[in-house]
Amino acid sequence: MSKFKNTVSIIILIFGVFFTSVASANGCQPKNIIYLIGDGMGVAQITAARFEKGPLNFERFKILGLHMTSSNNNEVTDSAAAGTALATGHLTNNGVVGLSPDGEPVKNLMEYAREKGKATGIVVTATLAHATPAAFSSHVKSRYHYDDIALQQAKAGFDVMVGGGSSNLYPKSFPGSRRRDEVHVLDIMRNAMPVVFKFEHLEKVRGNRFSAIFSKGHMPLASERNFTLGQLVEKAIETLNKKKDGFVLMVEGSQIDLRGHANDSKGIISETLDFDTAIKAALDFAERDGNTLVVVTADHETSGLALDNKKTFKNGKVVAPHFASDDHTASMVPVFAYGPGAEIFGGVYKINELGKKVIDFVR
Ligand SMILES: [Zn+2]
Known part of the structure; x- marks a missing residue:
């Protein structure tokens, strides 16, 4: 030479x-980001699931953080304000979805991702129009404006949408519809992608986009389903990964929160274990892929779950814990991160700062 x-x-x-x-x-x-949110999942919920099953996929993470969940106008957040903070990096008032406290739309992670040519997906076990997925896909004054949320979601440009809530998609005159107008949201979705209604039909989906709507309202509880959230996440990843510029996927274990409101410890544990199957699917893919960031967190804690004395336990499992509340609490919640860039998630910060950290990877 x-x-x-x-x-x-x-x-x-x-x-x-x-x-x-x-x-x-x-x-x-x-290249890819998988953002998993356990609604209402504090450290005690994870601990209870750990007593039930032994080592969890949560324990595969080496980088951990904590975030303060308070919203712009309340120490105790709701899922709309928390979802908005996680999706947009902005604090807002309880009940508000995708808008600043002044009512200005704030851009969400999925909108940034699409500008970068990435595929986008949401997989949740609640209705798709529920607060957390709504925050990643719409901009409305109230989380209860389900008609507007469902329509905005259908038009947003998602490649994968999985959840419950078909009653928000059919025109008012259709039996079982909960809409207050004659908009046929399902038709709008069908124009963009195949829509299936049964888990068994998912295996026939071969293309690079699909939607799966499994129920009129929230999906059945994990204990009453013949499939896991992890299986849905595997299918979503397989589909989104066909995009050469990468993808951003949001996954919500939606019903940990609902079981918390009901003070149902068995339900909290089985929903948290179902969420753990989604973490497994995400981490298994990220380890194989080598260029995928996985971030797991909660939007807030629900029920003030306390594993406080001997009566809580039977044979080493949580059977009768103490609940301080049937609502959300202001406790900090954990953050777990894996993959390229994961180290910035260590530390203690506010919930909207977590949203900003994630968004910075697709700006
Ligand atoms: Zn709640």
Whole structure:
């Protein structure tokens, strides 16, 4: 090799090292992001599930953080304000979806991702129009404006949408519809992607987009389903991963919160274990892929679950815990991160700062 060629190679090498170090100083850019949210899942909910089953997929993470869940106008957040903070990086008032406290729309993670040419997906066990998925797909004054939320979601440009809530999709005149207008949202969805209504029909889906609506309202409880959230996440990942520019997927274990409101410890445990199957699906893929960031968190804690004395336990399992509330609490909730960029999620910060950290990877 000539001296000249040697010099050129060395210069290229030096520039290569320089640019690589600049990129990592700014936080690298993982190709894919999987953002998993356990609604109402505090540390005690995870602990109760741990007593039930032994080691969980949560324990595969090495980087952990905590976030303060308070909303703009309340120490104790609701899922709309919390979802908005996680999806947009902005604090807002309880009940508000995808808008600032002044009512201005704030861009969400999925909108940023689509601008970067990434595929986007949501997989939840509540109705798709429920607060958390709504925050990743719509901008409305009230979380209860389900008609508007469902319509905005259908038009948003998602590649994968999985959840419950068909009653929000049929026109008012159709039997079982909960809409107050004659808009046929399901037809709008069908124009964009195949829509299936049974888990068994998912295996026939071969393309790069699909929607699955499994129930009129929320999906059945984990204990009453013949499939796991993890299986839905596997199918979503397989489909979204066909996009060459990568994907962003939001997954919600929606009903940990609902079982918390009901002070149903068995339900809290089985919903948290179902959520753990989704974490397994995400981490297994991320480990194989090598360029996927996985972030797991909650929007808030529900029920003030306390594993406080001997009566709580029977044969090493949680059977009769103490509930301080049937509503949300202001306790900090955990963050678990894996993959390129995961180290920035260590520490203690506010809920909207978590949203900002995730969004920064697709800006
Ligand atoms: Zn709740």
